[in-house]
Amino acid sequence: QKEVEQNSGPLSVPEGAIASLNCTYSDRGSQSFFWYRQYSGKSPELIMSIYSNGDKEDGRFTAQLNKASQYVSLLIRDSQPSDSATYLCAVNRVPGNQFYFGTGTSLTVIP
Protein backbone atom coordinates (compact mmCIF):
# COMPACT_ATOMS: atom_id res chain seq x y z
CA GLN A 1 0.00 0.00 0.00
CA LYS A 2 1.32 3.42 -0.92
CA GLU A 3 1.88 5.97 1.81
CA VAL A 4 -0.15 8.62 0.01
CA GLU A 5 -2.64 8.01 -2.78
CA GLN A 6 -4.23 10.46 -5.15
CA ASN A 7 -6.41 10.06 -8.18
CA SER A 8 -4.03 10.91 -11.02
CA GLY A 9 -6.82 12.35 -13.15
CA PRO A 10 -6.83 14.17 -15.40
CA LEU A 11 -9.56 16.24 -13.83
CA SER A 12 -11.24 18.83 -16.05
CA VAL A 13 -13.57 21.55 -14.79
CA PRO A 14 -15.04 24.60 -16.52
CA GLU A 15 -13.86 28.05 -15.54
CA GLY A 16 -15.71 29.29 -12.46
CA ALA A 17 -16.56 25.80 -11.18
CA ILE A 18 -15.38 24.11 -8.00
CA ALA A 19 -12.51 21.63 -8.38
CA SER A 20 -12.29 18.90 -5.77
CA LEU A 21 -9.01 17.04 -5.23
CA ASN A 22 -8.70 14.09 -2.90
CA CYS A 23 -5.91 12.31 -1.06
CA THR A 24 -5.74 9.34 1.32
CA TYR A 25 -2.83 8.29 3.50
CA SER A 26 -1.92 5.02 5.14
CA ASP A 27 -0.22 5.96 8.43
CA ARG A 28 -2.81 6.85 11.05
CA GLY A 29 -0.07 8.56 13.09
CA SER A 30 0.57 11.19 10.39
CA GLN A 31 0.50 14.66 11.83
CA SER A 32 0.77 17.31 9.16
CA PHE A 33 -0.58 17.60 5.67
CA PHE A 34 0.23 19.83 2.74
CA TRP A 35 -1.04 20.69 -0.71
CA TYR A 36 1.45 21.81 -3.33
CA ARG A 37 0.81 22.99 -6.87
CA GLN A 38 3.28 22.14 -9.60
CA TYR A 39 3.22 23.66 -13.05
CA SER A 40 4.80 21.68 -15.85
CA GLY A 41 8.58 21.89 -15.68
CA LYS A 42 8.55 23.83 -12.41
CA SER A 43 9.05 22.93 -8.76
CA PRO A 44 6.23 22.42 -6.25
CA GLU A 45 4.86 25.55 -4.60
CA LEU A 46 2.95 25.48 -1.33
CA ILE A 47 -0.78 26.15 -1.44
CA MET A 48 -1.59 25.41 2.16
CA SER A 49 -0.91 23.26 5.17
CA ILE A 50 -3.40 21.70 7.60
CA TYR A 51 -2.69 20.10 10.94
CA SER A 52 -6.09 19.70 12.64
CA ASN A 53 -9.33 18.01 11.70
CA GLY A 54 -11.81 20.21 9.91
CA ASP A 55 -11.62 22.89 7.26
CA LYS A 56 -9.01 25.55 6.61
CA GLU A 57 -9.72 28.31 4.12
CA ASP A 58 -7.30 30.58 2.30
CA GLY A 59 -8.83 32.70 -0.42
CA ARG A 60 -10.31 30.43 -3.09
CA PHE A 61 -8.73 27.34 -1.53
CA THR A 62 -10.16 25.17 1.26
CA ALA A 63 -8.34 22.19 2.71
CA GLN A 64 -10.29 19.56 4.59
CA LEU A 65 -8.78 16.99 6.94
CA ASN A 66 -10.45 13.93 8.42
CA LYS A 67 -7.91 11.94 10.44
CA ALA A 68 -10.41 9.22 11.35
CA SER A 69 -10.91 8.48 7.66
CA GLN A 70 -7.26 9.26 6.80
CA TYR A 71 -8.45 11.65 4.14
CA VAL A 72 -7.37 15.10 2.98
CA SER A 73 -9.02 17.14 0.29
CA LEU A 74 -8.54 20.45 -1.48
CA LEU A 75 -11.38 22.49 -2.91
CA ILE A 76 -10.68 25.25 -5.40
CA ARG A 77 -13.59 27.66 -5.80
CA ASP A 78 -14.11 29.84 -8.87
CA SER A 79 -11.50 27.83 -10.78
CA GLN A 80 -9.37 29.83 -13.21
CA PRO A 81 -7.35 28.65 -16.23
CA SER A 82 -4.23 29.63 -14.27
CA ASP A 83 -5.14 26.90 -11.75
CA SER A 84 -4.36 24.29 -14.41
CA ALA A 85 -1.48 22.32 -12.90
CA THR A 86 -0.64 19.14 -11.03
CA TYR A 87 -1.65 19.17 -7.38
CA LEU A 88 0.51 17.18 -4.98
CA CYS A 89 -0.63 15.97 -1.58
CA ALA A 90 2.17 15.56 0.99
CA VAL A 91 2.07 13.97 4.42
CA ASN A 92 4.59 14.34 7.23
CA ARG A 93 4.53 11.37 9.61
CA VAL A 94 7.25 12.57 11.94
CA PRO A 95 7.58 16.29 12.74
CA GLY A 96 10.58 17.76 11.00
CA ASN A 97 11.20 14.73 8.89
CA GLN A 98 10.52 13.56 5.36
CA PHE A 99 7.43 14.29 3.35
CA TYR A 100 5.61 11.49 1.59
CA PHE A 101 4.08 12.67 -1.67
CA GLY A 102 1.30 11.30 -3.79
CA THR A 103 1.76 11.04 -7.54
CA GLY A 104 -0.34 14.16 -8.05
CA THR A 105 -3.66 14.99 -9.71
CA SER A 106 -3.57 16.82 -13.01
CA LEU A 107 -6.20 19.59 -13.16
CA THR A 108 -7.27 21.40 -16.31
CA VAL A 109 -9.60 24.40 -16.07
CA ILE A 110 -11.37 24.94 -19.36
CA PRO A 111 -12.08 28.58 -20.30
Place this chain on the structure above:
Amino acid sequence: ETGVTQSPTHLIKTRGQQVTLRCSSQSGHNTVSWYQQALGQGPQFIFQYYREEENGRGNFPPRFSGLQFPNYSSELNVNALELDDSALYLCASSLAGTGDETQYFGPGTRLLVL
Protein backbone atom coordinates in the same frame (compact mmCIF):
# COMPACT_ATOMS: atom_id res chain seq x y z
CA GLU B 1 9.89 32.83 -5.00
CA THR B 2 10.81 30.81 -1.92
CA GLY B 3 14.36 32.05 -1.45
CA VAL B 4 15.71 28.53 -2.00
CA THR B 5 18.22 28.41 -4.83
CA GLN B 6 19.73 25.45 -6.66
CA SER B 7 22.53 25.05 -9.15
CA PRO B 8 22.95 24.14 -11.87
CA THR B 9 19.49 24.35 -13.46
CA HIS B 10 20.23 21.67 -16.05
CA LEU B 11 22.94 19.06 -16.37
CA ILE B 12 23.80 16.34 -18.87
CA LYS B 13 26.07 13.49 -17.80
CA THR B 14 26.97 10.07 -19.12
CA ARG B 15 26.48 6.76 -17.36
CA GLY B 16 29.18 6.07 -14.76
CA GLN B 17 30.05 9.71 -14.15
CA GLN B 18 29.66 11.57 -10.88
CA VAL B 19 27.59 14.72 -10.26
CA THR B 20 27.29 17.33 -7.50
CA LEU B 21 24.17 19.41 -7.09
CA ARG B 22 24.01 22.45 -4.81
CA CYS B 23 21.30 24.09 -2.74
CA SER B 24 21.12 27.26 -0.69
CA SER B 25 18.37 27.23 1.89
CA GLN B 26 15.93 30.02 2.61
CA SER B 27 17.26 32.61 5.05
CA GLY B 28 16.65 31.48 8.62
CA HIS B 29 16.05 27.84 7.75
CA ASN B 30 18.23 25.13 9.28
CA THR B 31 17.07 21.96 7.55
CA VAL B 32 17.52 20.82 3.97
CA SER B 33 15.77 17.87 2.35
CA TRP B 34 16.51 16.41 -1.07
CA TYR B 35 13.97 14.74 -3.33
CA GLN B 36 14.10 12.99 -6.69
CA GLN B 37 11.14 13.47 -9.02
CA ALA B 38 10.87 11.23 -12.06
CA LEU B 39 8.57 12.26 -14.89
CA GLY B 40 4.93 11.80 -13.95
CA GLN B 41 5.70 10.89 -10.35
CA GLY B 42 5.62 12.65 -7.03
CA PRO B 43 8.88 13.65 -5.35
CA GLN B 44 10.68 10.79 -3.58
CA PHE B 45 12.65 11.55 -0.42
CA ILE B 46 16.40 10.98 -0.70
CA PHE B 47 17.68 12.35 2.63
CA GLN B 48 17.54 15.28 5.01
CA TYR B 49 20.26 17.30 6.76
CA TYR B 50 19.90 19.12 10.05
CA ARG B 51 22.80 20.75 11.86
CA GLU B 52 25.23 19.27 9.34
CA GLU B 53 24.14 15.69 10.14
CA GLU B 54 22.02 13.32 8.08
CA ASN B 55 18.59 13.24 9.75
CA GLY B 56 16.76 10.56 7.83
CA ARG B 57 17.22 8.74 4.55
CA GLY B 58 14.85 7.30 2.00
CA ASN B 59 15.23 4.17 -0.06
CA PHE B 60 18.23 5.28 -2.12
CA PRO B 61 21.57 3.47 -2.48
CA PRO B 62 24.79 4.70 -0.83
CA ARG B 63 26.02 6.20 -4.09
CA PHE B 64 23.66 9.04 -3.22
CA SER B 65 25.41 11.09 -0.54
CA GLY B 66 25.19 14.59 0.81
CA LEU B 67 26.62 17.33 2.93
CA GLN B 68 25.34 20.31 4.84
CA PHE B 69 27.58 23.26 5.55
CA PRO B 70 27.62 25.63 8.57
CA ASN B 71 25.63 28.20 6.57
CA TYR B 72 22.96 25.48 6.06
CA SER B 73 23.59 25.17 2.33
CA SER B 74 23.81 21.61 1.07
CA GLU B 75 25.19 19.37 -1.65
CA LEU B 76 23.86 16.18 -3.17
CA ASN B 77 26.45 13.90 -4.72
CA VAL B 78 25.61 10.97 -6.97
CA ASN B 79 28.34 8.53 -7.99
CA ALA B 80 28.32 5.96 -10.78
CA LEU B 81 25.37 7.56 -12.54
CA GLU B 82 22.76 5.27 -14.06
CA LEU B 83 20.23 6.03 -16.77
CA ASP B 84 17.41 5.83 -14.20
CA ASP B 85 18.98 8.70 -12.26
CA SER B 86 17.61 11.04 -14.92
CA ALA B 87 15.10 13.17 -13.03
CA LEU B 88 14.34 16.53 -11.47
CA TYR B 89 16.26 16.90 -8.21
CA LEU B 90 14.55 19.13 -5.70
CA CYS B 91 15.93 20.72 -2.60
CA ALA B 92 13.57 21.90 0.13
CA SER B 93 14.37 23.96 3.17
CA SER B 94 12.51 24.22 6.46
CA LEU B 95 12.95 25.39 10.02
CA ALA B 96 12.96 22.56 12.52
CA GLY B 97 11.68 22.98 16.05
CA THR B 98 9.03 25.65 15.47
CA GLY B 99 5.95 23.49 14.93
CA ASP B 100 5.70 24.65 11.32
CA GLU B 101 6.78 21.69 9.23
CA THR B 102 6.39 23.37 5.84
CA GLN B 103 9.10 22.62 3.32
CA TYR B 104 9.82 25.22 0.66
CA PHE B 105 11.21 24.01 -2.63
CA GLY B 106 13.90 25.41 -4.84
CA PRO B 107 13.54 25.51 -8.64
CA GLY B 108 15.23 22.12 -9.05
CA THR B 109 18.06 20.72 -11.11
CA ARG B 110 17.10 18.67 -14.13
CA LEU B 111 19.63 15.88 -14.66
CA LEU B 112 19.82 13.86 -17.84
CA VAL B 113 22.03 10.76 -17.87
CA LEU B 114 22.93 9.43 -21.32
